[in-house]
Amino acid sequence: MLPDADELARELMDLAVPHEDINDLVRLSRRVRDDPELRQCLENAVSDLVRDMGAPLGGADLPDLDRPPGPLRRCFPVYVLVAALPYVRRHHRERGIPADTTRRTLADLGRNMAAHRARHGLTGLQKPRWLTLHFRGELYQLGRLQFQRTTLGQRTGTALAAAGLDVTPRTPCLTLHVPDFSGPLSPAACDRSLALAGDFFARHHPQDRPPAAVCHSWLLDPQLKRYLPAHSNIVRFQERFRTAHQDAEPADTEPVRFVFGDPDLPPADLPRRTSVERAVGDHLRSGGHWYVGHGWFPFPCS
Helix, strand or coil, rough: CCCCHHHHHHCCCCCCCCHHHHHHHHHHHHHHCHHHHHHHHHHHHHHHHHHCCCCCCCCCCCCCCCCCCCCHHHHHHHHHHHHHHHHHHHHHCCCCCHHHHHHHHHHHHHHHHHHHHHHEEEEECHHHHHHHHHCCCEEEECEEEEEEEEEECHHHHHHHCCCCCCCCCCCCEEEEECCCCCCCCHHHHHHHHHHHHHHHHHCCCCCCCCCCEEEEHHHHHHHHHHHCCCCCCCHHHHCCEEEEEECCCCCCCHHHHHHCCCCCEEEECCCCHHHHHHHHHHHHHHHCCCCCCEEEEEECCC
């Protein structure tokens, strides 16, 4: 189920895997192919991953090998995802999804590995479960934004029903994600993504009929408006959303993770090179906290 060395290298390049990681992954793959126990573990993991392909179940767990910590244990989830490529590509083709959309969506594997290397200096995946959304037909990259097929939660569903939408918790919806390494979060880029999404989901997932798009992110913390100008991309992104509900528990590591790449960095050490870096760090250094914001807007949007 795992491609041979030559094909594996080509697949990894197509998935935007950092070039400095490819030789390690190709070399270690021989151990997976030559070890009957590892091959069986791989086959079982792929089978579990692609079961109910396309159902919005929130991803799937990938196995944590019962092996000593090291390169093989870190890289095994990558092999599971690569071995699942034929299944997700077939699913996309059956739904008429353009090959370019498939390629850009699955290339988030490389983005995730780049984030892992930037933080740890090693080959590996930053968030293995996150990538299972892409490889199960639950999430798509459409322009600047990513759109996850999911259902409304209890609090968000209740808020949207109170706002007059004909929804309940568990009604299909789209969750927006803002990937890193993708350029500015400009209003024009977001407009293009939303226009693409309106056509995409009507065409390729007409059964969902999501009445709303939601976002759960530190980018929606209204405190950012105290630090950023009104014309900033983040503030203008916030203004697209109506508030669904507010969290009482701080989530200080969220902006530190996404802005600086390491959630464990102490506030005193955070750089101040950009307006966003200054906002995140200065707020924490002053004793403040950051929160995950929860917003929504009707979908499709005009």
